Amino acid sequence: MRFVEALRRNGVHGRRRDASPGRRAAIAAVFRTHQGREQVLFIRRAVNPRDPWSGNVALPGGRQDAADGGDDEATAIRETLEETGLDLRTPHWERLGRLVEDRIAGGGPKSLAVAMYGFAARSEGGESHVALTLQPTEVAAAWWYELWGLTLAFFSDLLRASSAGQPLVGEGAPPAFARAFTASAQSPVARSAAWLLESVRLRGARRTALTLAGASTMLLAAAVSVGIAVARLK
Structure with missing residues (x-):
């Protein structure tokens, strides 16, 4: 506990x-x-x-x-x-x-x-x-x-960002809890997981998968374009 x-x-x-x-x-x-x-x-x-x-x-x-x-x-x-x-x-x-x-x-x-x-x-x-x-x-x-894990971390980040109150865990929390917990919502992995869950909730799993596939294709195309440009410069 x-x-x-x-x-x-x-x-x-x-x-x-x-x-x-x-x-x-x-x-x-x-x-x-x-x-x-x-x-x-x-x-x-x-x-x-x-x-x-x-x-x-x-x-x-x-x-x-x-x-x-x-x-x-x-x-x-x-x-x-x-x-x-x-x-x-x-x-x-x-x-x-x-x-x-x-x-x-x-x-x-x-x-x-x-x-x-x-x-x-x-x-x-x-x-x-x-x-x-x-x-x-x-x-x-x-x-x-x-009320732990990502939920606790996100509420703490909300309080921290809005100055509406003292964060529950992490930076700015009471010393006992600042040492005992890490506000994981600040990490890229946590932010990505939160976006994915919210996207599935709003759009459904299929549309979210298509969005991810489209984004991956765009990133791949951008990477290829940069590679070609660099090769031509050489």
């Missing part, structure tokens, strides 16, 4: 921040490995006109209750259990702590401090402790998603 190993090895933990009215919430980044691939759990919130995040794709979590005793991690654990049926208190799960600095959502009397805590399954996914039981009034769907 590369991401979890980086968290473990470098001790990336965030700083607590407080919203002015003292309102708090917490979310859980829940990791597992499945068939050797590292995945994180995402949910889609149920449609509810009273919920400002109605229908959004998100991580499990929610507002802090008095029963949580002001403990952000307890909030993340309780909300995850209520929404997805995963009990992060059991020995099957490793607690990774507060992963990043808290974010303040909103402003004024309605501002909310949101903390993010990490949890990692101690064994390969597929066992009963990673089975999901969704609370339909709060969660419409949930899935384990692999």
